[in-house]
Amino acid sequence: MENPVIVAIDGPSGTGKSSTSRAVAAKLGLNYLDTGAQYRAITWWMLSNGIDVNDPVAVADAAGKPVIVAGHDPAAPGITVDGTDASGPIRTQEVTAAVSAVSAVPEVRARMVELQRAAADTSPAGIVVEGRDIGTTVFPNATVKIFLTASAEARAARRSGELNGAQSVADTRAALIKRDAADSGRKTSPLAKAADAVEVDTTDLTLDQVIECIVTLVEEKRATR
């Protein structure tokens, strides 16, 4: 049988990773994994259990406790923490503000990477995995690696639109830039483009154009291997 296809999609917030990855997985009949949702889920658990997220030792000590299960269906991925649906709570601004600190802790990353590799092992046709370090660390031998970018203005406008104006574009832009810096500057598996990743600037592309571009790259790669 053919090896499973692994499509790694990395990039900063608001570049279109989730929307693109889900559509690409659905079109190609592959599983889907949102690794950002896993880091958000463990962050939500830390906050809910009174762990000081700015204390890396406390976070490391607790990292093995929550049971996080991410769904792989691109039409309805979902995520549970200790059996409770966490899809809503992981998207709050409180979690968004704390997630970079939690995800910088090596013990947290080791646990998540284990779950991410296990997800690929149970995806016979293959999987589209989105995050920050998928092409560099989690799947260095991925079939196709994509690094999405977009201007800070475009990303902030997209995100602010999702929050229905609850946060201004300027405040959203500042929060995104702060999180990018934390994610790119951490020691363990920072946000980075893999040397062999294809960079796609989505600033002036429609979502459909980005999806088409990635589907074509995967199909080309599949045809030649």
Ligand SMILES: Nc1ncnc2c1ncn2[C@@H]1O[C@H](COP(=O)(O)OP(=O)(O)O)[C@@H](O)[C@H]1O
């Ligand atoms: N190419 C694009 N053009 C316009 N809007 C986009 C594009 N890609 C994504 N979006 C929108 O931007 C928002 C953020 O996209 P998302 O996929 O969640 O990004 P990420 O996962 O990288 O944070 C969503 O509302 C999505 O519909």
Ligand SMILES: Nc1ccn([C@@H]2O[C@H](COP(=O)(O)OP(=O)(O)O)[C@@H](O)[C@H]2O)c(=O)n1
């Ligand atoms: N592979 C990954 C994915 C996410 N993350 C962390 O998780 C956070 C949330 O990721 P996300 O993909 O849900 O973020 P958004 O792009 O949705 O805003 C990021 O800011 C990183 O701190 C990570 O460290 N490594």
